[in-house]
Amino acid sequence: xxxxxxxxxxxxxxxxxxxxxxxxxxxxxxxxxxxxxxxxxxxxxxxxxxxxxxxxxxxxxxxxxxxxxxxxxxxxxxxxxxxxxxxxxxxxxxxxxxxxxxxxxxxxxxxxxxxxxxxxxxxxxxxxxxxxxxxxxxxxxxxxxxxxxxxxxxxxxxxxxxxxxxxxxxxxxxxxxxxxxxxxxxxxxxxxxxxxxxxxxxxxxxxxxxxxxxxxxxxxxxxxxxxxxxxxxxxxxxxxxxxxxxxxxxxxxxxxxxxxxxxxxxxxxxxxxxxxxxxxxxxxxxxxxxxxxxxxxxxxxxxxxxxxxxxxxxxxxxxxxxxxxxxxxxxxxxxxxxxxxxxxxxxxxxxxxxxxxxxxxxxxxxxxxxxxxxxxxxxxxxxxxxxxxxxxxxxxxxxxxxxxxxxxxxxxxxxxxxxxxxxxxxxxxxx
Numbered sequence: 001x002x003x004x005x006x007x008x009x010x011x012x013x014x015x016x017x018x019x020x021x022x023x024x025x026x027x028x029x030x031x032x033x034x035x036x037x038x039x040x041x042x043x044x045x046x047x048x049x050x051x052x053x054x055x056x057x058x059x060x061x062x063x064x065x066x067x068x069x070x071x072x073x074x075x076x077x078x079x080x081x082x083x084x085x086x087x088x089x090x091x092x093x094x095x096x097x098x099x100x101x102x103x104x105x106x107x108x109x110x111x112x113x114x115x116x117x118x119x120x121x122x123x124x125x126x127x128x129x130x131x132x133x134x135x136x137x138x139x140x141x142x143x144x145x146x147x148x149x150x151x152x153x154x155x156x157x158x159x160x161x162x163x164x165x166x167x168x169x170x171x172x173x174x175x176x177x178x179x180x181x182x183x184x185x186x187x188x189x190x191x192x193x194x195x196x197x198x199x200x201x202x203x204x205x206x207x208x209x210x211x212x213x214x215x216x217x218x219x220x221x222x223x224x225x226x227x228x229x230x231x232x233x234x235x236x237x238x239x240x241x242x243x244x245x246x247x248x249x250x251x252x253x254x255x256x257x258x259x260x261x262x263x264x265x266x267x268x269x270x271x272x273x274x275x276x277x278x279x280x281x282x283x284x285x286x287x288x289x290x291x292x293x294x295x296x297x298x299x300x301x302x303x304x305x306x307x308x309x310x311x312x313x314x315x316x317x318x319x320x321x322x323x324x325x326x327x328x329x330x331x332x333x334x335x336x337x338x339x340x341x342x343x344x345x346x347x348x349x350x351x352x353x354x355x356x357x358x359x360x361x362x363x364x365x366x367x368x369x370x371x372x373x374x375x376x377x378x379x380x381x382x383x384x385x386x387x388x389x390x391x392x393x394x395x396x397x398x399x400x401x402x403x404x405x406x407x408x409x410x411x412x413x414x415x416x417x418x419x420x421x422x423x424x425x426x427x428x429x430x431x
Contacts, residue, residue, distance in 0.1 A: 048072025053095035082120030154389025155289035160344030161366035163337025169313035169376030177244035179359030185342020215338020251356035374425025
């Protein structure tokens with residue numbers, strides 16, 4: 001006998017209806033379950049962990065509890081229909097006292113966590129159990145560690161920020177394209193190493209020279225003509241913003257948006273100084289920064305060009321009337337400031353890696369350092385950079401790591417409100 005397709009379909013649908021009507025009421029899932037497995041990760045393969053208590057709370061009230069079985073699994077039904085539970089926050093807690101002695105969760109955050117019910121499906125959570133977790137460093141040790149990191153950060157910022165202070169001191173320009181001078185140094189060293197296979201140290205040295213040449217080109221092609229036309233400082237500041245955006249896009253076009261690392265510079269084994277870790281690479285970078293900052297300080301205070309730079313910074317008109325070539329001093333400042341910025345970008349990239357906008361990312365930190373210390377004063381910039389570095393790193397003790405750089409913005413706002421001239425700057429009469 002040949003069956004028609006329509007008859008077969010009708011028989012199947014009828015059977016499904018009969019089975020659905022005959023199924024017991026409790027067979028259908030009418031609750032959301034918190035389920036999962038507890039495994040002891042100290043063994044291979046992991047062994048189940050029984051008799052561990054898990055509870056579920058809604059709005060602070062415990063609504064369900066359960067324990068893991070011999071196989072380490074658990075399933076805790078949450079009271080209420082799935083539809084009523086949609087949008088509710090369920091807090092799942094594990095009783096750490098019920099764990100085997102000497103053990104703890106490998107992920108301590110899972111001891112208590114909250115999850116929102118978004119569907120009527122069961123919620124799965126698995127726990128890994130291992131040796132008792134280390135309690136971590138004490139507060140004093142953490143302060144010491146972060147203070148060392150803050151000094152290292154401050155030295156890097158001082159090297160990167162000196163150019164802003166030098167240019168402002170001699171021309172009055174607040175250069176928002178300074179971040180791109182920092183990026184130029186980092187990318188130039190990377191290009192010489194990646195495209196030509198140069199040793200990092202040789203590539204870095206030539207990149208600093210190229211950064212100085214780039215600063216000279218900036219002054220000769222843009223800033224000197226604008227000064228010659230008598231362009232106001234506000235207009236020049238806006239031009240610097242546009243220049244920064246333009247250069248940033250040029251860097252992205254040629255180098256892409258990937259993060260880069262230098263090759264051939266070993267990090268070395270971490271030095272353990274009484275529970276405080278110091279990276280050899282960070283230490284040597286800090287030493288280089290200190291040497292450069294000392295040399296810059298000696299050059300400004302002891303050399304004829306340095307004295308001329310300070311004279312132009314104090315009073316350009318008086319300096320010109322006394323026979324100082326102001327334009328030559330400004331050009332030299334642009335070369336030196338860009339070279340220092342490029343070196344700062346290389347050192348930052350060596351420590352943290354870099355991309356096409358690394359200078360823009362740390363521009364706020366450099367401005368905070370310069371403003372805190374006093375615009376136009378190199379010693380104020382150095383002091384401000386160290387203070388900002390310490391505040392940023394120490395703030396991470398109480399703030400999430402991703403928010404620690406907000407400290408620099410707070411410092412910038414406070415110093416502008418309380419002492420706009422900075423710590424070592426001089427108050428000036430306007431108008």
